[in-house]
Amino acid sequence: MTTYVERAAQGVWDVPAAYLQYQYVELVTRAGGVPVLLPPPGPADLPQPDGAAAAVLDRVDALVLAGGRDVDARRYDAEPHATADPPATDRDDWELALTRRALDLGLPLLGICRGAQVLTVALGGTLVQHVPEVPGARAHKLGPGEFATHTVRTLEGSRVATALGADATVHCYHHQAVDRLPEGLRATAHAEDGVVEGVELDGDGFVVGVQWHPEQSLDDLRLMESLVRAAREQTKEKV
Structure with missing residues (x-):
């Protein structure tokens, strides 16, 4: 699972931390x-x-791209929107490298929120930088630290649909989203307002990105269980 490196205070310590x-x-x-x-x-x-990235991914069975700060718009040749987060350059570099290497290896991958956006950008796609400017879009976060809850509709036959069924209630916290899909990546879940909430790579491998935060619903493990199962099955095939 990818992380930030940020300063963290604990007791007498105030140091960089993963x-x-x-x-x-x-x-x-x-x-x-x-x-x-x-x-x-x-x-x-x-x-x-x-x-x-090459050294790390040779030693793990799957990759989770965790949520976080906006992907720098310059990564897909756009100017950052006025609402964009300050870029996390080290994390952008790292996650784009991990994603491309994971795809080369055929490693099972799940992108969560920012992770779905990283997957899109790594493959050559672009992002909507401020969802509230999209006509008809509803709130995909309610305020600082406050998640929005809404229903997503999944595409029949997709990995997300296999895990969650035709629809699911999810927790969202994002103001950016997938815009132009790159070749091979398709939208497999949408919010009721039409915003893309899930993407998957064509083919037999497990490569899925979701805009929502499954870690906010620890009583529903189905999506993460799908990733773990894909990793376990692939590991068995290698033995």
Whole structure:
């Protein structure tokens, strides 16, 4: 699971730390997986994104791209919107490298919120930078730290539909979303206002991105269980 590197204060300490909300760890563990945190590489004397991604992904069974800050619009040749988050350059570099390497390896992958956007950009797609400007769009977050809840409709036969059925109630916290889909990536879930909420890569592998936050519903493990199952089946095939 990907993480930030951010300053964190604890007791007398105020130091850089690999940071990820603990719900992600719980989600993977409850679904039967073993979570491994993957922070961006460190100083320049350590292996940098492409080399580090290759080394890391040779040792894990699946990749989860966690939620977080907006992907820098310059990654898809656009100017950042006035509402865009300050770019997390190290994390953009790292997650784009991980995603491309995971796709090369055929590794099972689940992108969550920002992760769905990283997957889209890694393959050459673009993003809607501010969903509230889309005509007819409803709120996909309610305020600072306050998730919106709505229903998504899934595409019949998709991996998301197989896991969740024709529709599901989900927790969202995003103001950006998928815009132009790259070749091979298709929309497989939509909010009732038409905003893309799920994407999947064509083919037999498990490569899924969702705009919602399954870690906010730890009583519903179906999507993460699908990833863990895909990883387990692929690992058996290699033995």
